[in-house]
Amino acid sequence: MSVPSAVKARxxxxxxxxxxxxxxxxxxRFHIDAETAKNVRAGMPPDEARRVALAHFGGVQxxxxxxxxxxxxxxxxxxxxxxxFALRSLRRTPALTGAAVITLALGIGANVAIFSAVxxxxxxxxxxxxxxxxxxxxxxNPEKQWHMQDAAPANMFDWRAGVADFQDVAGYFxxxxxxxxxxxxxxQVLQGTAVTGNFFxxxxxxxxxxxxxxxxxxxxxxxxxxxxxxxxxxxxFGADPSIVGKSIVLNGRTYQVIGxxxxxxxxxxxxxDFWRPFEYTAQDRGAVSFRRAHGxxxxxxxxxxxxxxxANAELQTVVRRLQRQYPATNAVMGAGMMPLHDFLVxxxxxxxxxxxxxxxxxxxxxxxxxxxxxxxxxxxxHREAALRLALGARRGRLIxxxxxxxxxxxxxxxxxxxxxxxxxxxxxERLQPAGMLRVKSFGLxxxxxxxxxxxxxxxxxxxxxxxxxxxxxxxxxxxxxxxxRSGMQSGHTRRWGEALVIAEVALALVMAVGAGLLVxxxxxxxxxxxxFDPHLVWVGAVGLNRAYDTDPKMDAFMRDLQxxxxxxxxxxGAALAMNVxxxxxxxxxxFVGFGRPAGDYGSEVQHSLVSPDYFTTMKVPLxxxxxxxxxxxxxxxxxxxxxxxxxxxxxxxQDPIGQRIAFDKVPTAxxxxxxxxxxxGNEHADDLATTPKIEIYESSTQNIANYMNLVVRTSRDPAxxxxxxxxxxxxxxxxxxxxxxxxxxxLRDASLARTRFLTLLMLMFGAIGLVLAVVGVYxxxxxxxxxxxxxxxxxxxxxxxxxxxxxxxxxxGLRLAVIGLVAGGIIALSTTRVMGNLLFxxxxxxxxxxxxxxxxxxxxxxxxxxxxxLHASRADPSAALRAD
Amino acid sequence: xxxxxxxxRGTLDLLILKTxxxxxxxxxxxxxxxxxxxxxxxxxxxxxxxxxxxxLEQRGWIESDWRTTENNRRAxxxxxxAAGRHAVGDETANWRLYVGAVEAILGVS
Numbered sequence: 001m002s003v004p005s006a007v008k009a010r011x012x013x014x015x016x017x018x019x020x021x022x023x024x025x026x027x028x029r030f031h032i033d034a035e036t037a038k039n040v041r042a043g044m045p046p047d048e049a050r051r052v053a054l055a056h057f058g059g060v061q062x063x064x065x066x067x068x069x070x071x072x073x074x075x076x077x078x079x080x081x082x083x084x085f086a087l088r089s090l091r092r093t094p095a096l097t098g099a100a101v102i103t104l105a106l107g108i109g110a111n112v113a114i115f116s117a118v119x120x121x122x123x124x125x126x127x128x129x130x131x132x133x134x135x136x137x138x139x140x141n142p143e144k145q146w147h148m149q150d151a152a153p154a155n156m157f158d159w160r161a162g163v164a165d166f167q168d169v170a171g172y173f174x175x176x177x178x179x180x181x182x183x184x185x186x187x188q189v190l191q192g193t194a195v196t197g198n199f200f201x202x203x204x205x206x207x208x209x210x211x212x213x214x215x216x217x218x219x220x221x222x223x224x225x226x227x228x229x230x231x232x233x234x235x236x237f238g239a240d241p242s243i244v245g246k247s248i249v250l251n252g253r254t255y256q257v258i259g260x261x262x263x264x265x266x267x268x269x270x271x272x273d274f275w276r277p278f279e280y281t282a283q284d285r286g287a288v289s290f291r292r293a294h295g296x297x298x299x300x301x302x303x304x305x306x307x308x309x310x311a312n313a314e315l316q317t318v319v320r321r322l323q324r325q326y327p328a329t330n331a332v333m334g335a336g337m338m339p340l341h342d343f344l345v346x347x348x349x350x351x352x353x354x355x356x357x358x359x360x361x362x363x364x365x366x367x368x369x370x371x372x373x374x375x376x377x378x379x380x381x382h383r384e385a386a387l388r389l390a391l392g393a394r395r396g397r398l399i400x401x402x403x404x405x406x407x408x409x410x411x412x413x414x415x416x417x418x419x420x421x422x423x424x425x426x427x428x429e430r431l432q433p434a435g436m437l438r439v440k441s442f443g444l445x446x447x448x449x450x451x452x453x454x455x456x457x458x459x460x461x462x463x464x465x466x467x468x469x470x471x472x473x474x475x476x477x478x479x480x481x482x483x484x485r486s487g488m489q490s491g492h493t494r495r496w497g498e499a500l501v502i503a504e505v506a507l508a509l510v511m512a513v514g515a516g517l518l519v520x521x522x523x524x525x526x527x528x529x530x531x532f533d534p535h536l537v538w539v540g541a542v543g544l545n546r547a548y549d550t551d552p553k554m555d556a557f558m559r560d561l562q563x564x565x566x567x568x569x570x571x572x573g574a575a576l577a578m579n580v581x582x583x584x585x586x587x588x589x590x591f592v593g594f595g596r597p598a599g600d601y602g603s604e605v606q607h608s609l610v611s612p613d614y615f616t617t618m619k620v621p622l623x624x625x626x627x628x629x630x631x632x633x634x635x636x637x638x639x640x641x642x643x644x645x646x647x648x649x650x651x652x653x654q655d656p657i658g659q660r661i662a663f664d665k666v667p668t669a670x671x672x673x674x675x676x677x678x679x680x681g682n683e684h685a686d687d688l689a690t691t692p693k694i695e696i697y698e699s700s701t702q703n704i705a706n707y708m709n710l711v712v713r714t715s716r717d718p719a720x721x722x723x724x725x726x727x728x729x730x731x732x733x734x735x736x737x738x739x740x741x742x743x744x745x746x747l748r749d750a751s752l753a754r755t756r757f758l759t760l761l762m763l764m765f766g767a768i769g770l771v772l773a774v775v776g777v778y779x780x781x782x783x784x785x786x787x788x789x790x791x792x793x794x795x796x797x798x799x800x801x802x803x804x805x806x807x808x809x810x811x812x813g814l815r816l817a818v819i820g821l822v823a824g825g826i827i828a829l830s831t832t833r834v835m836g837n838l839l840f841x842x843x844x845x846x847x848x849x850x851x852x853x854x855x856x857x858x859x860x861x862x863x864x865x866x867x868x869x870l871h872a873s874r875a876d877p878s879a880a881l882r883a884d
Numbered sequence: 885x886x887x888x889x890x891x892x893r894g895t896l897d898l899l900i901l902k903t904x905x906x907x908x909x910x911x912x913x914x915x916x917x918x919x920x921x922x923x924x925x926x927x928x929x930x931x932x933x934x935x936x937x938x939x940l941e942q943r944g945w946i947e948s949d950w951r952t953t954e955n956n957r958r959a960x961x962x963x964x965x966a967a968g969r970h971a972v973g974d975e976t977a978n979w980r981l982y983v984g985a986v987e988a989i990l991g992v993s
Contacts, residue, residue, distance in 0.1 A: 023960065024934060026960075027934065027959070028931070028934070029961050030910065030911075030912060030957060030959050031911055031915070033913065033966070034912040038916075056929075056930055057929070058928045058929035058930060058932065059931065060931065062931070063931035063932065063934055063935065067934055067935045069940055070935045070939050070942070071939045071942075074938075074942040110896045224924070273966070395942075794889065
């Protein structure tokens with residue numbers, strides 16, 4: 001049987017049992033008919049003839065079963081024999097096997113690590129029942145470029161009431177806030193958030209102890225209720241079984257514990273200790289801010305059987321109605337809906353995709369290398385193969401053996417890769433920037449195992465197919481005749497080897513370009529001036545409790561805190577700020593300048609509250625006018641300081657000093673006008689990559705707050721400041737706690753953390769890919785040089801200089817590399833576009849990066865070619881001529 | 885005759901191969917010929933032929949293809965391969981050895 005029909009028969013036997021069965025059935029039919037005919041000819045009547053024929057045949061069913069059994073048994077036996085043979089031959093070439101296994105383990109291991117992250121973050125559904133029915137609704141405002149923004153409570157309640165397709169709609173604050181727990185020894189800081197009463201029921205999670213809130217409890221009832229998390233219940237309350245019904249004091253307020261959630265539930269953020277209802281009062285509900293303060297993340301559960309599109313249509317109807325009903329707040333306010341899971345993992349999708357692509361390329365490069373190794377081995381084994389073919393082995397069998405060997409090899413590589421991948425997963429978990437991948441532990445679950453198995457087998461087929469099919473193209477007689485010498489490097493094998501190397505170089509280039517772009521991005525980000533000097537600046541937050549119930553009390557405390565902090569040892573400056581730069585904490589407002597025409601207002605100005613000496617402490621450059629001073633009080637003219645961005649946009653061409661602004665779109669008679677007294681440089685409020693927005697600073701001695709961050713510039717290690725400030729705070733008021741302690745350097749690092757993490761990973765994979773590709777180039781050239789030893793010897797004998805011979809080999813290496821680089825360059829230009837959003841200060845098709853990486857690869861390829869070139873040039877001409 | 889199927893299973897392969905040395909044949913033809921040449925002594929359960937044929941085909945000693953008979957019916961014909969031709973000689977020698985040994989034991993009184 002020729003190979004195609006042998007393969008077809010094999011496939012038939014494996015997968016389409018019915019066809020082999022039906023063939024047998026036809027054979028049996030023929031047999032019985034022929035025997036019947038014979039009996040009829042012998043004189044039997046037709047019925048008896050058939051009966052006798054059947055009896056003579058024996059049990060038809062038994063025959064069919066045994067036939068099937070033989071087919072299956074043979075297949076299993078063959079497979080076992082192939083596997084044994086494969087293991088034996090792998091053992092016989094330990095160097096090749098070792099190299100192949102290591103290469104594969106690296107490639108597969110990297111894929112396992114990244115895939116387990118993808119699996120845990122993107123593929124795993126949210127841990128709620130029917131989580132695919134959970135949507136999130138966000139507000140869209142084209143004017144302010146809002147998209148899926150947190151919502152205002154009034155809008156949330158209207159959506160809930162107006163859309164029948166929503167089974168329920170709940171809301172929560174996405175950011176945890178701190179609350180000081182007192183009355184149980186030292187004050188402790190707990191983290192919690194506010195939710196609507198139906199929060200837990202919408203998510204469909206049940207408490208482990210007690211009960212959860214009802215929807216009515218969203219609104220103020222007089223008692224303060226709270227639900228604890230399992231972690232808090234165990235760590236802070238000693239897993240007290242009778243905690244339900246007990247009262248605890250948070251931020252000076254008494255809360256009754258009504259329930260405890262089961263372990264593992266920590267939504268919206270890991271580390272949450274308690275949930276409490278929003279407790280809206282009637283006054284809250286009547287205020288403009290009820291429809292204007294956008295801070296709630298809304299989650300909606302679709303009714304069973306309802307489509308997302310239909311629900312969205314209903315939602316838009318409600319939105320349009322609200323736009324008409326409340327033009328002051330909702331005129332341009334739209335709403336959008338998307339699955340909750342997508343929203344939560346949204347910003348991790350791109351980095352993970354980029355990583356997955358990178359490791360995918362890495363695996364392909366690894367397969368190419370192993371493929372080349374096996375090709376060389378197959379070329380070396382062709383005599384054996386020819387002999388076996390001549391002795392009657394079927395080509396199909398040989399191909400299957402070769403494939404089995406490569407799959408066995410790749411499975412061994414896969415097992416080692418799993419181990420490497422597991423270690424990689426642990427490393428990823430530990431090293432990931434806080435919360436970047438939203439999941440604390442990935443784990444190797446069944447998805448990952450299936451993935452490893454699949455890519456191991458796929459890799460085995462990919463790199464095994466070439467050497468396996470190689471045996472097809474030679475007539476065994478030819479091989480045996482010429483002693484097997486010239487077959488060593490048939491054009492076919494060489495071309496395959498070169499093609500693989502070219503592919504490797506191309507892929508390595510793409511990987512390296514990706515890594516290079518990220519490296520340059522990261523370096524650009526590092527160079528960004530945050531607008532202040534973050535070096536040796538300590539930050540901590542202090543929130544006052546209800547004992548400070550008047551403005552003068554709060555103001556006195558804050559001023560006192562600032563001046564005492566300045567006196568601490570090693571401190572060169574101290575100030576207060578409501579929002580710390582580089583944290584993304586923001587309070588935005590509208591504003592308008594005095595005397596401007598109607599409609600000439602601004603939106604989305606960063607509204608900050610800082611104390612006197614803030615700008616000098618943080619070393620924010622004062623460009624014009626003055627900063628705040630202690631003489632700015634609630635009784636004097638309200639003053640503000642603006643940043644340069646605002647001065648150059650809204651006040652372009654004018655001197656802003658002395659002008660007045662208000663925090664309103666449309667000023668009325670009651671509007672408070674503030675005078676601009678200074679212009680400062682731009683601070684980065686969000687992160688280093690985001691361009692600073694326009695900002696207006698108010699003085700904390702005029703607009704008094706009960707929660708401020710203390711920033712302290714020190715000449716020593718900022719960490720030492722913590723204990724001194726804690727002591728200071730305790731001496732001023734022991735019931736207050738210091739929270740959110742960090743340094744500006746740490747915040748700056750955190751701002752860079754994600755990019756750094758991604759860059760390091762890509763760099764690592766890119767480096768491995770580059771090394772593997774260069775090894776591949778070396779391997780192919782070494783093979784080429786070996787096979788052309790005779791030719792080189794002759795050339796030398798005919799007078800060629802060593803340098804010329806070397807050049808021959810290097811030229812071939814360069815040729816392969818250049819083709820690979822060109823191909824890789826084209827691929828890189830078209831694929832790196834995807835990375836756009838991850839880059840900072842550099843375009844995805846940056847030619848400098850591409851050029852530099854290409855040069856690097858070309859140079860390393862030349863170096864890789866050097867050793868085989870040297871060997872070739874040292875070929876002994878007499879030995880070459882003699883060898884036969 | 886007593887149940888001959890056990891004895892014959894091992895030798896069935898040999899008989900099939902030997903039959904096919906003459907010419908390619910389909911399953912029924914092989915069974916007929918075995919019957920014929922053994923003068924009716926080996927009137928084997930004809931169905932057991934087919935698993936044996938499958939085994940021989942998997943071992944690579946015979947190969948099959950579908951042809952049309954003179955009566956215009958489709959039948960699966962089996963042909964001896966080169967490897968099979970070698971095997972006939974080996975298996976025949978083995979058989980003779982086996983028979984000789986059994987005879988020797990039976991001959992001892």
